[in-house]
Amino acid sequence: MYSVRLWSVRHARRLKNLYALFSRFAPLAAPVARTLGVERTASILRPLEQQAKGFLFDCRMCGQCVLSATGMACPMNCAKEMRNGPCGGVRPDGHCEVKPGMRCVWIEATDGTKQISADHKAHPTPLLPAVDQRKRGSSTWIQVIHGGKDPAFQPPIREKTTPEAEESPLETACRSGRFVVTVEIAPPDSADPSVLLARAERFRGLVDAMNITDGAGGNCHMSSVAASAILAHAGFNPVYQVACRDRNRIAIQGDILGAAALGVKNILCLTGDDVSQGDHPQAKPVFDLDAVSLLHVARGMVDRGEFVSGRKLESPPRLFIGASCNPFVPPFTDRIANLEKKIVAGARFIQTQFCFDLPLLQAFMAEVRARDLHRQARIIIGVGTLSSAKALRWMGTHVPGVHIPEAVLQRIGNAADQKAEAMQVCLETIGAIRGVEGVAGIHLMGHKNDETLVELIRRAG
Incomplete structure (x- = not known):
């Protein structure tokens, strides 16, 4: 599975384009989902999503998928579950501080982002919120069908000035x-x-x-x-x-x-x-x-x-x-x-x-x-x-x-x-x-x- 995960990063641009196509047409299934009911539709999609994303990305089903913002490298594979990495403890060979046998997930994310956009530095990834623990194990595909956007938080609109x-x-x-x-x-x-x-x-x-x-x-x-x-x-x-x-x-x-x-x-x-x-x-x-x-x-x-x-x-x-x-x-x-x-x-x-x-x-x-x-x-x-x-x-x-x-x-x-x-x-x-x-x-x-x-x-x- 680890080798497939690395393959996904190397082909991040194609997978991002595939996801964009899915996001564009998935809302067409919304009337069917409403007819079946959200919970029933989600129960059908969940095992399919888990198998597909588990195979390609070692997906942990956090319920807040951010793959399109992290170069197709799932941040939940980070030993610290960082949503905005990398940490400061990356080893000299680029491997994880906690799991020395694994390459840092956020170095993979950087490589994948470069695959998606040659001008990746001009387009920094969004600020990703901490995991909402209530959503663990839930389907994100059902969210896409209903027009949900990738999770991202916005910084405060204005900074309060200290006297x-x-x-x-x-x-x-x-x-x-x-x-x-x-x-x-x-x-x-x-x-x-x-x-x-x-x-x-x-x-x-x-x-x-x-x-x-x-x-x-x-x-x-x-x-x-x-x-x-x-x-x-x-x-x-x-x-x-x-x-x-x-x-x-x-x-x-x-x-x-x-x-x-x-x-x-x-x-x-x-x-x-x-x-x-x-x-x-x-x-x-x-x-x-x-x-x-x-x-x-x-x-x-x-x-x-x-x-x-x-x-x-x-x-x-x-x-x-x-x-x-x-x-x-x-x-x-x-x-x-x-x-x-x-x-x-x-x-x-x-x-x-x-x-x-x-x-x-x-x-x-x-x-x-x-x-x-x-x-x-x-x-x-x-x-x-x-x-x-x-x-x-x-x-x-x-x-x-x-x-x-x-x-x-x-x-x-x-x-x-x-x-x-x-x-x-x-x-x-x-x-x-x-x-x-x-x-x-x-x-x-x-x-x-x-x-x-x-x-x-x-x-x-």
Whole structure:
């Protein structure tokens, strides 16, 4: 079946034309369907649809078929069930982070989209909503017969402007146009907030904001929403990271409201890492949303003042909303389509994965500038270092989405003082990044490496 699925992607244009023909003539059967009754007609079509689409696409019968928008690659075959991919953890060979033996479904979707349209970059795929769980197992052919359109959500019509006095310091810094500096902090494995506050204190006055990770790598720590609230109460400016892996849309919206009520003003919307590489591999991943649909949910709460269900909020949150991007793993410059989706869905700042490969960054930023995306969202590039080539090689091998060129590893490995050389490489990278048009700042990362990051910030000026 997998080989047939790949065949369907290679012949996406013909299959798209066939679907267009079906969509054109299927409504002619509507009078018959009404005579038989919708349920009876659907019961006849369902097994036929399941057999045909199962054979061609490994269809999972989600009831919201989007094949015509995803290059004839069914997104439900994604291990994270992402409707707007790819995630940032694609392996260097283009295979799935979760299922190494399977090619990333969203790389297949990119290839299929290119088959359908040579000018695919000028026509980005629509923003696809999260699956409506009520429709799983139902027929989409009956929807086509009754004139239903492919599901797609529209971003908020107008963006609510936050009064300048209520902006977060990060939003103010981004709007100012100056070079922005953020740092990532993992919450502690402790119920004592003093550990977290001591780490944050090292960066006071050195950064514009501090990202609080949400179970990064599938590992359990103090909750991101609680840690962010602790820092906000202490006068810091946290970025509350929200991963879709562990909570459904009900829990996530509740946490967003809670974070805003506790003084948090920035959030970063993430799909989330695979649980199998973390310290709880036996856990069940949720992935009710992906990063793009989460952005849409958050923007709806902020701009329209309503839950994704449509129910009105008594008092909407005021949040500066961001997302992540990884230009350093496949499909490389084709990731620009996913970045554009995130910006259209509502991201106003973007933080990337670690940058160790400047040519890849420059190629990606050329695409960003070509689409004028750097004017719609501030692009903040991830940087950082570890103490040895061995530690960096381990990170490049075991942390999804981290790409470190062999030349960088050899340079550090051949140095007499590897820690100093790694620091120098990072400083040179920061200097080069500052010269790339469209880059708005840097985001420093390094697990339990706070002293080195503080030194990096000071030495880089």
